[in-house]
Amino acid sequence: MRLRLSGITKRFGTLAALDSLSLDLPAFKALAVIGPSGGGKTTLLRVVGGLIAPDEGKLEIDGEPVDFAEESLLAHRRRIGTVFQSYNLFPHLSAIDNITLPLVKVHGFAPEAARAEAQALLARFHLAPHADKMPAQLSGGQQQRVALARAIAIRPRFLLLDEPTSALDPEMTAEVLDIITELRQEGRDIIMATHHMGFARSVADQCIFVCDGAIAEAGPAAELFARPRSDKLRNFLAKVLKY
Ligand SMILES: Nc1ncnc2c1ncn2[C@@H]1O[C@H](COP(=O)(O)OP(=O)(O)OP(=O)(O)O)[C@@H](O)[C@H]1O
């Protein structure tokens, strides 16, 4: 896919969470967004996913400009499979209903077709025995797998993942990262903020380092990790790779 940002700025009060970001990634499959806490990763993903509008700037995805007017934004949002760090599921719906309901209500599937799709995805993610459980009866890793199944079910143009493993213990993290790796190998386009540097390095072809509301470095993931150019990125990597 292709991603182009020009002068994207998002302010919260006097704070510029994104301060005139520009970037042109002409062809990538998986983009890792890394950087320190509070640097602007989530804000950037929310702009890309059409969940918030920037105060200034332009965004183009696959050569198409994104229109941030409220009416158009909803359509943009619906074409993206978004998973956040937690609380992705409707708490009052079972795992399977979490997947089928948006398919029927938003994407126009017939109920039987939606159910068949959901069952196939649950089986694929080893969740078949949990189809009728409510989110509160599922482990965090299971919930995130349901959230990923739901994100794929809508046949999104790409997956937008914001630290989908940050609330999980190491074993559940591995389960979820395995699924994301599989989806990547299948050729799905992914934009993902992550604190797992090894994962970012192995799964992403492109990487951006977002720090203090700016893109401090961008480039092929392998290069960014092997040869950080700025002190900021060197210090960040030294810190996160220490333990
Ligand atoms: N809704 C909001 N209202 C006010 N300030 C906000 C809001 N959302 C984010 N911010 C601020 O914008 C800055 C960037 O936040 P953001 O959530 O994008 O960081 P992040 O890189 O995702 O951090 P983390 O790694 O902790 O998730 C932070 O200083 C944050 O406090």
Ligand SMILES: [Mg+2]
């Ligand atoms: Mg964040």
